[in-house]
Structure formats: C-alpha cells, structure tokens
Amino acid sequence: MSGARGLWRDALRRLRRNRAAVASLLLLALLVLLAVAGPSASRYPPDELDWAMMGVPPDPASGHWLGTDRLGRDLFVRTLHGARLSLAIALLATLVSLTIGVTWGAVAGYAGGRLDALMMRFVDVLYALPSIFFVIILTVVFDRSPALLFFAIGAIGWLTMARVVRGQAMSLMHRDFIEAAVAAGAGPARVIFRHLVPNLLGTVVVYATLMIPQMILIESFLSFLGIGIQEPLASLGNLVADGAAEMETAPWILLAPAGCLVTIVFCFNFIGDGLRDALDPRER
Amino acid sequence: MALLEIRALSVGFETPAGRVTAVSGVDLEIGVGECVAVVGESGSGKSQTLLACTGLLAMNGHATGSVRFDGRELLGLRERELQRLRGPGIGYVFQDALGSLTPHLRVGEQLVEALRSHRDTDGATALAEARRMLERVHVPDAAARLRQYPHELSGGTRQRVAIAAALMPQPRLLIADEPTTALDVTVQAQVVELFRELRRELDMALVIVTHDLGVVAGLAERVAVMYAGRVVEQGPAIAVFAAPAHPYTAGLLAALPRLDDDTSVPMRTIPGVPPRPGERSGGCAFAPRCGRRAGDCDEQPPELSGSGPQRAACHHPLRAEAP
Numbered sequence: 001m002s003g004a005r006g007l008w009r010d011a012l013r014r015l016r017r018n019r020a021a022v023a024s025l026l027l028l029a030l031l032v033l034l035a036v037a038g039p040s041a042s043r044y045p046p047d048e049l050d051w052a053m054m055g056v057p058p059d060p061a062s063g064h065w066l067g068t069d070r071l072g073r074d075l076f077v078r079t080l081h082g083a084r085l086s087l088a089i090a091l092l093a094t095l096v097s098l099t100i101g102v103t104w105g106a107v108a109g110y111a112g113g114r115l116d117a118l119m120m121r122f123v124d125v126l127y128a129l130p131s132i133f134f135v136i137i138l139t140v141v142f143d144r145s146p147a148l149l150f151f152a153i154g155a156i157g158w159l160t161m162a163r164v165v166r167g168q169a170m171s172l173m174h175r176d177f178i179e180a181a182v183a184a185g186a187g188p189a190r191v192i193f194r195h196l197v198p199n200l201l202g203t204v205v206v207y208a209t210l211m212i213p214q215m216i217l218i219e220s221f222l223s224f225l226g227i228g229i230q231e232p233l234a235s236l237g238n239l240v241a242d243g244a245a246e247m248e249t250a251p252w253i254l255l256a257p258a259g260c261l262v263t264i265v266f267c268f269n270f271i272g273d274g275l276r277d278a279l280d281p282r283e284r
Numbered sequence: 285m286a287l288l289e290i291r292a293l294s295v296g297f298e299t300p301a302g303r304v305t306a307v308s309g310v311d312l313e314i315g316v317g318e319c320v321a322v323v324g325e326s327g328s329g330k331s332q333t334l335l336a337c338t339g340l341l342a343m344n345g346h347a348t349g350s351v352r353f354d355g356r357e358l359l360g361l362r363e364r365e366l367q368r369l370r371g372p373g374i375g376y377v378f379q380d381a382l383g384s385l386t387p388h389l390r391v392g393e394q395l396v397e398a399l400r401s402h403r404d405t406d407g408a409t410a411l412a413e414a415r416r417m418l419e420r421v422h423v424p425d426a427a428a429r430l431r432q433y434p435h436e437l438s439g440g441t442r443q444r445v446a447i448a449a450a451l452m453p454q455p456r457l458l459i460a461d462e463p464t465t466a467l468d469v470t471v472q473a474q475v476v477e478l479f480r481e482l483r484r485e486l487d488m489a490l491v492i493v494t495h496d497l498g499v500v501a502g503l504a505e506r507v508a509v510m511y512a513g514r515v516v517e518q519g520p521a522i523a524v525f526a527a528p529a530h531p532y533t534a535g536l537l538a539a540l541p542r543l544d545d546d547t548s549v550p551m552r553t554i555p556g557v558p559p560r561p562g563e564r565s566g567g568c569a570f571a572p573r574c575g576r577r578a579g580d581c582d583e584q585p586p587e588l589s590g591s592g593p594q595r596a597a598c599h600h601p602l603r604a605e606a607p
Contacts (some may be wrong), residue, residue: 112343175383176380176384177383179384180386180446183340183375184375184397185401185453198389
C-alpha cells in the first residue's frame with residue numbers, strides 16, 4: 001500500500017542523515033558481501049586441513065590473513081563462513097519471531113479481555129518451559145540441520161516479542177487515533193495492521209536488532225553444547241568455542257571470530273538506534 | 285421520521301467499585317439535515333450518549349434502551365454491521381485533533397484510509413477526492429498538505445483535516461464531540477463558521493457536543509441540555525437561549541462572560557459541583573445546587589414536560605411563574 005511505502009521512504013531519508021547508522025550499515029554490508037562472496041575468492045577452502053600450517057598466526061605473506069586453526073584450516077575463510085551461517089540463522093530466526101510475535105501481540109493487545117488473557121496465558125505456559133530443553137528435544141526428535149535450528153530458536157524468540165508488542169498495543173489502544181479509526185468504520189484487521197502495527201514498528205525494529213545478536217549467541221551456545229552447528233560446518237558460535245579453548249597459546253583463533261561477532265553486534269545496535277529515530281516522524 | 289432517534293437510553297459502566305451509571309433515560313431526536321447541540325458540563329454524559337449510538341463505548345460500558353438510525357435499531361447490532369454504519373452513516377469528529385489523527389500517516393493517506401474502509405477505490409481517485417475535501421474545509425495549499433504529517437500542521441488545520449476525514453465517506457450524520465475546545469478562540473470561530481457552511485452545502489445532520497454555549501448559539505437549531513446523565517431541557521435554540529425554563533440552563537447562560545460585563549463584579553457561577561455518577565439521589569439531581577429547590581425536588585426526579593417544543597425536566601420551571 002502507498003502508506004507503508006511512504007513511511008519507509010521517509011524513514012530511509014532520515015536514516016541517511018545518521019552517520020553512525022550509515023557507517024554501520026556500510027560495514028555490515030561489506031561483511032555480508034565478504035561472507036557471501038569472500039570464501040569462494042580465497043584460495044583456501046574452509047574445510048581443508050593443511051598439515052604444514054597448523055596454528056599459524058596471522059601472516060599476509062602465506063595467504064592466511066587471519067592465521068589458521070589447530071587443524072591448519074584458514075581462519076579468514078572459516079570466519080566468513082561462520083558469519084554467513086550465523087547471520088542467516090539469526091536473521092531467519094528473528095524473522096520467524098517477528099512475524100509470529102508481532103501478529104500474536106498485536107491481536108491480543110487489540111482484542112483485550114478474554115481473548116487477550118487466553119493468548120497471553122499460552123505465552124506464559126511456553127515461557128515456563130525451559131527453552132533450551134525444548135530446543136534439545138526438537139534437535140533429538142528431528143534431524144539436526146541449520147533449518148531446524150533457526151526454526152527452534154525463532155519459536156522461542158517470539159514469546160518475548162509478543163509480550164513487548166502486546167504491551168505497546170494496549171497502550172496505543174487507548175490513544176484517540178485508534179478510537180477515531182474505529183469510529184470511522186475501520187474493521188479489526190485494518191485497525192491492527194494499518195493503525196496499530198505501523199506505530200509499533202519503531203519498538204519492534206529496535207527490539208529486532210537487539211534480537212539478532214541474541215540469536216547469534218543462542219546459536220553459539222547450542223553449537224558449543226554440540227547440538228547446534230556441527231563441524232566441519234563453521235558458525236561464529238563454534239568458532240568462538242574452538243578459539244576459547246586455545247586462547248592462551250593461540251589467541252588469534254578466538255580473536256578472528258570474536259571480532260567478527262562483536263562487529264556484527266555493534267553494527268546492528270547502531271542501525272537499530274538509527275532506525276528508531278528515523279521511524280518516529282516526530283523526532284527529527 | 286427522525287434520522288436518529290434515541291429512546292430511554294441508559295449507559296452504565298462496570299467498574300471495580302461497582303456499576304456506575306453515566307447516562308439514564310435520555311430521549312433525543314435528530315432530524316434529517318438538522319443541527320442539534322448537546323450541552324453540558326464534563327461528566328454530564330453527553331459524550332457517552334452519542335458514543336453509545338454506534339457501539340463505541342469502552343469495553344466495560346453497556347447501553348440499554350433504544351437507538352434507531354433511519355428506522356433501524358442500533359443497540360445490539362453486530363460489530364460488523366456497526367462498522368459498515370460508522371463513517372457513511374454516522375461520522376465522528378473528536379476534541380483532540382492531533383490525537384485522533386494517526387501519527388505515521390500523511391494527511392492524504394489519512395483521508396484515503398477513511399474512505400478505504402467503505403469503498404474500493406484506486407489510490408489516484410481517492411487522493412483526488414481527499415484533495416477536494418481538504419479544499420472544501422478550506423485547508424490552504426491542499427496539495428502540499430496531503431504530503432504532510434499531522435504533527436506538522438497547526439491546531440486549526442489539524443481539526444479541519446479531522447473534519448475532512450470524517451466527511452470523506454459522506455456521513456448522513458456527523459457527531460462533533462467538543463470540536464473547538466482544544467482550539468484558540470479565533471480558530472474556534474473559524475471552525476464554527478466551517479460547520480455552518482458545511483451544513484448549508486452538504487445534506488448532513490450535525491450534532492455538536494459541547495460545554496460552550498457560545499459555540500452553539502447561531503449554529504444549532506435545537507439544544508438539549510444535559511445534567512448528571514439526563515436531558516434537563518431541550519427545545520429550539522432561540523427559545524431556550526431567550527427564555528430558559530430549567531434553572532440549570534438559566535445558570536449556564538448567566539455564567540457566560542460578556543465583553544460589557546462590569547469586571548469589578550465577580551463572574552456569576554452556579555454554586556456547588558455536579559454530583560458524581562455514583563452519588564445521584566432519588567430526587568432531582570440539580571436540587572442541591574438549585575435556588576428554586578422545594579420539598580418535592582428531593583423526592584422525585586422530574587420528567588421532561590412542558591407544552592410545545594421547549595420542554596424542561598423541572599418541578600418548578602422558570603416559565604411557570606411568568607404567565
């Protein structure tokens with residue numbers, strides 16, 4: 001619809017004036033580009049062992065820009081591979097959480113009363129289940145795969161999103177413009193998705209950008225436990241876990257993926273901040 | 285036949301402290317194309333009376349009685365039916381124009397949105413219609429305004445946009461709830477003038493809900509004065525203003541400040557405060573503040589009575605003594 005397009009176009013225009021956000025966006029774009037195209041451009045495949053080059057520190061001359069790990073695999077390539085997989089899982093999981101959480105929360109907040117109570121008790125019950133067990137059970141029942149992982153993480157993430165959105169929706173429901181929209185004959189779907197949800201987007205976007213690094217951390221935690229991404233596949237999670245074991249003798253094995261992780265987290269935070277300001281038309 | 289016919293309408297709210305009655309037994313009629321003012325202090329139930337008509341009460345509110353629009357009973361109507369009625373049937377304009385405009389929607393989108401709930405029109409046609417409507421409510425530079433956000437407009441322009449939004453689906457009845465209260469005095473006058481003009485041009489009935497008798501004078505054909513959830517007096521505006529029958533109406537009129545008032549004399553007010561909804565007694569609700577109170581005032585609530593179009597709910601109306 002034209003309204004949604006206008007909102008985003010304006011937001012983009014305002015976002016462009018925010019230097020930190022623009023820099024973060026560029027850096028993140030560069031990282032994503034590297035993660036997607038970089039590994040194939042390198043002469044080292046991510047899973048090839050080099051017996052002559054085990055645990056070599058960063059050295060541009062050898063072509064191992066970020067060194068190699070204990071098995072002689074090129075860390076630059078592995079970090080980019082890990083970043084690609086971690087980002088993909090985090091983005092998809094956030095998207096899943098966002099879609100379910102926003103819809104669930106907005107409907108509950110709009111409806112109020114009994115339906116709201118019912119929907120939120122359902123969230124409470126799921127909250128009460130230990131989420132890590134839930135993911136472990138899922139990974140045991142089904143085959144382990146990155147696809148299952150993002151689904152499982154997303155299935156947990158939407159609970160908090162639903163609560164946040166529902167709270168926001170409830171406070172917005174008392175605002176006059178909702179009453180005015182209802183008084184003008186707008187139906188529930190129109191009120192929710194045209195008047196309510198776009199007003200929530202600022203909060204949702206900020207929350208989502210905080211969720212992405214959180215999702216990366218959950219993924220790494222699961223990988224560390226051995227139920228996430230499995231070797232020889234690399235994710236930032238299992239790379240950091242690998243590096244942590246060697247941090248006293250070969251710190252670069254930790255620093256390469258950890259630096260990448262920190263950079264990604266920082267970028268998302270700055271972008272989230274910038275988006276929040278950009279999406280609120282009253283703050284200029 | 286009246287366009288809107290309210291009979292014995294009562295509105296109550298379930299609160300943690302028990303049931304609170306905001307409106308009790310209101311009768312009101314609005315004819316086709318007629319302009320009626322509903323006047324009263326805050327808390328007199330005037331807004332709730334009109335919100336109840338299209339089922340816009342808060343979730344804990346409940347309305348009984350009968351509301352007929354164009355002969356069709358509205359109370360108890362299904363939500364989907366009410367939705368269809370809100371807008372093309374009965375439109376609303378609220379007091380706080382900035383608050384009642386959706387903040388992230390540009391003026392153009394806002395107006396198109398008001399239409400889209402009821403009609404499938406393509407964007408260009410709807411936008412052209414929005415622009416015509418803005419011009420009709422005298423928003424200067426309408427084409428540029430379409431692209432602005434509500435917070436970028438002045439108070440008067442916002443209220444004009446809100447009125448335009450309500451007019452988009454061409455309502456047969458427009459209910460304006462304190463439409464001028466939040467505005468500067470000069471802007472108030474312009475908005476009142478706009479309503480007067482719209483009434484002339486559009487075939488639309490208008491209900492103005494206000495506490496400000498000055499707004500009503502010269503605009504409304506009929507006035508209904510509400511006090512403590514009841515209509516205490518109603519009749520032709522000219523008659524009610526010239527010779528109020530209910531002591532409360534007389535008090536309101538006497539309390540209006542005038543430019544030629546002697547400023548050394550304190551402003552006339554009605555002593556006391558209106559009863560809170562839970563505290564209404566069995567007798568006339570105005571009795572504790574009334575200078576004409578007599579024994580029977582505390583015993584039985586007065587009914588609307590009187591011969592002719594002007595009727596007052598008072599045991600001792602002002603006109604009775606002057607033959």
